Amino acid sequence: MKIWIFAEAEGDAPSTATLELCTKARELADTVECVYAGSNADALAGPLGEYGVTTLYAADVGDRLVGVVGAAAIAALVDEHRPDIILFAQTYDGRDAIARLSARLDRPVLTNGSSLTVDGDTVKVGTAIFGGNTLVDAVFEGPKPYLAAIRPKSFSAEPAGGGAAAVVPVSGLELGRAGEATVLARHVEEREGPKLEEASIVVSGGRGLGSAEAYEQLVEPLAKLLGGASGASRAIVDAGWVPYSKQVGQTGKTVKPKVYIALGISGATQHMVGMKGSDHIIAVNKDGEAPIFSVADLGIVGDVHKVVPKLLEALQARG
Amino acid sequence: MNVVVCVKQIPDPAVPGELNPDHTLKREGKLILDESDSYGVEMALQLRDAAGEGEVILVSMVPNQEVSGLRQALAMGADRAILVSDDALHGADALTTAKVLARCVERAGAVDLVLAATESTDGYTGTVPAQIAELLGWPSLTFAKHVELADGKAQIQRQTEAGYDDVVAPLPAVVSVTAGVVEPRYPSFKGIMAAKNKPVDQVTTADLGLGPDDLAPRQRIVNVAAAPARQAGEKIEDDGTAHERIVAFLEELKVV
Numbered sequence A: 001m002k003i004w005i006f007a008e009a010e011g012d013a014p015s016t017a018t019l020e021l022c023t024k025a026r027e028l029a030d031t032v033e034c035v036y037a038g039s040n041a042d043a044l045a046g047p048l049g050e051y052g053v054t055t056l057y058a059a060d061v062g063d064r065l066v067g068v069v070g071a072a073a074i075a076a077l078v079d080e081h082r083p084d085i086i087l088f089a090q091t092y093d094g095r096d097a098i099a100r101l102s103a104r105l106d107r108p109v110l111t112n113g114s115s116l117t118v119d120g121d122t123v124k125v126g127t128a129i130f131g132g133n134t135l136v137d138a139v140f141e142g143p144k145p146y147l148a149a150i151r152p153k154s155f156s157a158e159p160a161g162g163g164a165a166a167v168v169p170v171s172g173l174e175l176g177r178a179g180e181a182t183v184l185a186r187h188v189e190e191r192e193g194p195k196l197e198e199a200s201i202v203v204s205g206g207r208g209l210g211s212a213e214a215y216e217q218l219v220e221p222l223a224k225l226l227g228g229a230s231g232a233s234r235a236i237v238d239a240g241w242v243p244y245s246k247q248v249g250q251t252g253k254t255v256k257p258k259v260y261i262a263l264g265i266s267g268a269t270q271h272m273v274g275m276k277g278s279d280h281i282i283a284v285n286k287d288g289e290a291p292i293f294s295v296a297d298l299g300i301v302g303d304v305h306k307v308v309p310k311l312l313e314a315l316q317a318r319g
Numbered sequence B: 001m002n003v004v005v006c007v008k009q010i011p012d013p014a015v016p017g018e019l020n021p022d023h024t025l026k027r028e029g030k031l032i033l034d035e036s037d038s039y040g041v042e043m044a045l046q047l048r049d050a051a052g053e054g055e056v057i058l059v060s061m062v063p064n065q066e067v068s069g070l071r072q073a074l075a076m077g078a079d080r081a082i083l084v085s086d087d088a089l090h091g092a093d094a095l096t097t098a099k100v101l102a103r104c105v106e107r108a109g110a111v112d113l114v115l116a117a118t119e120s121t122d123g124y125t126g127t128v129p130a131q132i133a134e135l136l137g138w139p140s141l142t143f144a145k146h147v148e149l150a151d152g153k154a155q156i157q158r159q160t161e162a163g164y165d166d167v168v169a170p171l172p173a174v175v176s177v178t179a180g181v182v183e184p185r186y187p188s189f190k191g192i193m194a195a196k197n198k199p200v201d202q203v204t205t206a207d208l209g210l211g212p213d214d215l216a217p218r219q220r221i222v223n224v225a226a227a228p229a230r231q232a233g234e235k236i237e238d239d240g241t242a243h244e245r246i247v248a249f250l251e252e253l254k255v256v
Ligand SMILES: Cc1cc2nc3c(=O)[nH]c(=O)nc-3n(C[C@H](O)[C@H](O)[C@H](O)COP(=O)(O)OP(=O)(O)OC[C@H]3O[C@@H](n4cnc5c(N)ncnc54)[C@H](O)[C@@H]3O)c2cc1C
Pocket: A205, A206, A207, A208, A209, A232, A233, A234, A235, A236, A247, A248, A249, A250, A251, A252, A253, A263, A264, A265, A266, A267, A268, A269, A270, A271, A274, A284, A285, A286, A287, A290, A302, A303, A304, A305, B013, B035, B036, B119, B120, B121, B122, B124
């Protein structure tokens, strides 16, 4: 069994989601290799090797889209190398890549996966549907390679201690008109404190806060005091109170912190699918019937404008 | 400016979802316009009106001839629709959907732009727009939170993990838009009346030149189970001291 992973980078390191996939692939396959679209493959080869990757096929991306170049690179290599499964993280670039590749190779996709099992030639992908209430397992039929996208945080990332992966450059790719899309500029939103997906405490706010100012006065300081990250429901992202990078849920980030604190969030299934895996959940909502209470270890039926300022004061007093 | 908008008609998301005995999603009865697609419809109307000419053409694929969702989008101001409805599409996967929709785009005539949502509310595969682009051989600009057209090009702000990128591509192209990219209008009474008489071109997969081989499902659901439920814990009414309980809880967890 040979598994390929579409590797993504965060700066000069493989993304955590990539390492999660490598760890899982190692458990299932004898050969784990990565395909990467970017300019700094050499920097990734060491860390990927530690997670069991032996070869890193690397295509330069320049100002093209990562998903477009990644799909073209995989398409150019599959016939020769015949991977059984190709895994993608359910990220923006991962989704572009798996979509383009699926159409190019004429293979179906299973996406939003949260588990992956291999039994002989049967490859099964588990997905949570209906906002995480129901788990379905689907299998691929027809010819390989099988293409699956897995949500970040589905597996844990653990190094195995191998040497650096061999970097094999890939060039002369056929991008067609897809290659006419050009990245003009990249904008990185500023962030203080830990990353949302990695923070051990996440404080999220929702529409119940009433205003963007309340988010700044209640959510941000509480996250900061607890050394955590601030998150949000989609309602307030769409309303423009906070940037999209803070969104937790089906279309946002999946978080699994030690403590998740939901302030003025109703607990729509699409929100809960992104935070239900937290170790402990605290919710403050003035509606005692709010669905968020069905998952909260500590539920406070109350007004965020009354509870949170006192909480901030009490925590500050402790120093 | 001719813009095709992919609009999915879905069961009311407020009603809990159900699966058929063969494990496919239940999509019977009245379907509504996926709210996620109302943004694409609005964006298309604004682009058509800014250009001062052209059409907004809806394309939709359903298993049951349903047009209620399409009528909602026609009432907003779209000009016409192509509806693919065919028993052969029952349980169609994302790539099959993309094949059908790509053929609809070709059927629509000279098209400058295809708009879709980044993911549907009920299926949320999130791959259909880029699959359509690949099948048409067009560039795709996905996850757009802002869209501008000028000089035969589409320029977007593309959502990224870290922030956003400015990305540009020459037309024709496929653009997928996130919720909130524009504010969708409510259909006016006049719009609702007019929608009743707008043309809906009802086609089958055979009309689109797709045969059973193109549509055969290549993935199968083998198991469905309820997810392990989380237990609700302690719930208290705030009597002015609830913050103390939160502090104590955080202390028990040793995070403060
Ligand atoms: C395809 C799709 C994808 C989606 N993806 C996501 C996603 O990734 N993430 C996400 O979050 N949502 C997502 N949604 C949206 C989701 O369905 C909900 O609309 C959203 O989560 C609601 O946000 P909210 O809880 O902040 O707002 P609301 O549902 O409006 O809830 C506000 C809550 O605040 C409470 N409240 C009001 N005032 C106070 C007060 N003073 N003190 C305390 N409580 C108060 C109210 O009782 C209420 O429960 C998605 C929807 C679709 C269709």
